[in-house]
Amino acid sequence: MTSVEDIKRLVLKPFQNHRQLSIKEADTLSLEILDLLSQSDCKDQSTLKYLANFLTVETYHDLIEERNLNKKCGYPLCNRCQNRIRDPYGGNATANRFLQQNNPYAYLSHYCSKFHYRCSQFYEVQLTNEALFVRIGVHLDDKIQGDVPKLQSVSLLEELIQGEELEEQNLISIVSGIGKLNIQSEEGAHGDEKEELEKDLSGWLSQIKIVENKDPHPMGDFFKDET
Numbered sequence: 143m144t145s146v147e148d149i150k151r152l153v154l155k156p157f158q159n160h161r162q163l164s165i166k167e168a169d170t171l172s173l174e175i176l177d178l179l180s181q182s183d184c185k186d187q188s189t190l191k192y193l194a195n196f197l198t199v200e201t202y203h204d205l206i207e208e209r210n211l212n213k214k215c216g217y218p219l220c221n222r223c224q225n226r227i228r229d230p231y232g233g234n235a236t237a238n239r240f241l242q243q244n245n246p247y248a249y250l251s252h253y254c255s256k257f258h259y260r261c262s263q264f265y266e267v268q269l270t271n272e273a274l275f276v277r278i279g280v281h282l283d284d285k286i287q288g289d290v291p292k293l294q295s296v297s298l299l300e301e302l303i304q305g306e307e308l309e310e311q312n313l314i315s316i317v318s319g320i321g322k323l324n325i326q327s328e329e330g331a332h333g334d335e336k337e338e339l340e341k342d343l344s345g346w347l348s349q350i351k352i353v354e355n356k357d358p359h360p361m362g363d364f365f366k367d368e369t
């Protein structure tokens with residue numbers, strides 16, 4: 143299993159002598175991340191969140207594909223294999239594409255379960271498409287970096303389901319994530335999938351707990367204007 147420390151030690155260390163990565167270095171770093179996480183799984187939620195600093199949607203898709211080839215569920219936090227390992231369509235790419243698009247259970251070829259399919263979609267829509275080499279300083283260690291780089295703030299679907307309290311900042315990324323999921327399903331999927339996504343979304347939303355005020359007045363807003 144891979145932890146944040148492992149990523150720093152095994153992948154980032156050789157790149158930490160300067161703040162800005164060249165395009166070539168960024169490519170090498172991406173490949174090493176892919177290599178590491180297609181052969182092992184994230185140790186915990188913080189590792190998956192930290193990983194977002196080094197991924198684009200494109201490299202995340204590559205990662206899912208690589209994990210599937212290694213018989214792993216596409217969601218990097220999972221240690222199971224995908225539900226359907228064998229390609230039932232015998233490698234015919236056209237037939238495959240058709241069936242992937244028209245089979246409501248196609249996600250089982252990539253994930254262990256529908257839950258991890260949703261977790262993965264939810265993670266993906268929060269990834270930035272900014273190229274890695276322009277994300278100045280993300281690869282530096284907290285201890286040695288001068289000014290702190292802007293790290294990606296990502297929320298995981300599990301956190302919502304577990305009913306963890308969320309900071310306002312995370313709520314913003316969730317709402318924008320859900321918005322993007324909706325748009326994605328409008329563009330691509332057929333009616334059934336959209337309906338199912340909406341059902342899942344309303345389920346998730348009912349689980350969210352937000353920390354609005356750390357120390358609310360016991361009588362709520364009633365006494366707000368009194369001094």
Ligand SMILES: [Zn+2]
Pocket residue numbers: 215216217220221222253254255258
């Ligand atoms: Zn899984």
